[in-house]
Amino acid sequence: xxxxxxxxxxxxxxxxxxxxxxxxxxxxxxxxxxxxxxxxxxxxxxxxxxxxxxxxxxxxxxxxxxxxxxxxxxxxxxxxxxxxxxxxxxxxxxxxxxxxxx
Numbered sequence: 001x002x003x004x005x006x007x008x009x010x011x012x013x014x015x016x017x018x019x020x021x022x023x024x025x026x027x028x029x030x031x032x033x034x035x036x037x038x039x040x041x042x043x044x045x046x047x048x049x050x051x052x053x054x055x056x057x058x059x060x061x062x063x064x065x066x067x068x069x070x071x072x073x074x075x076x077x078x079x080x081x082x083x084x085x086x087x088x089x090x091x092x093x094x095x096x097x098x099x100x101x102x
Contacts, residue, residue, distance in 0.1 A: 004095035007033060011091035018050075018072040020091050024063040033065055034058060036099040042067050045097055046090070 003022070006029040012019040022037055024030040039056040046054075052071030059066065072090075 001099060001101050002095065003037065003097045003099055006099075007095070009091035009094055011089075013073060016071055016073050018069045018090055020067045020069070020094055022065045022067070022094065027063050030060060030063040032099065033063075034060070037065055037097065039067065041097070042069070042094065045094065046072070049090070 006026070007022050007024050009023065010021045020042075022033055024033055037056075039054045042056070043050055043054040046069065050069045050072040052069070054070070055068045057066040057068070069090075
């Protein structure tokens with residue numbers, strides 16, 4: 001199933017760092033996020049874009065994961081030649097990640 005079936009996301013940026021939060025729609029689905037949406041899988045998913053480390057932070061009290069992706073925005077807003085200079089579309093893209101069915 002697509003990640004978007006059990007979660008939504010938000011994106012932020014700071015310089016050349018992109019930050020994506022993945023938030024479960026239902027508390028009982030957070031365990032699927034924690035199990036299948038790893039830093040390694042996110043780095044692999046964005047392998048063409050993210051050139052640095054991906055760090056995952058868990059927030060079980062709000063049913064969310066936060067991914068900090070270094071060297072992910074082509075140098076940052078003032079340097080990149082990308083159309084999406086803030087990386088806002090990355091959260092929508094991540095929602096296409098396949099994870100095992102419930």
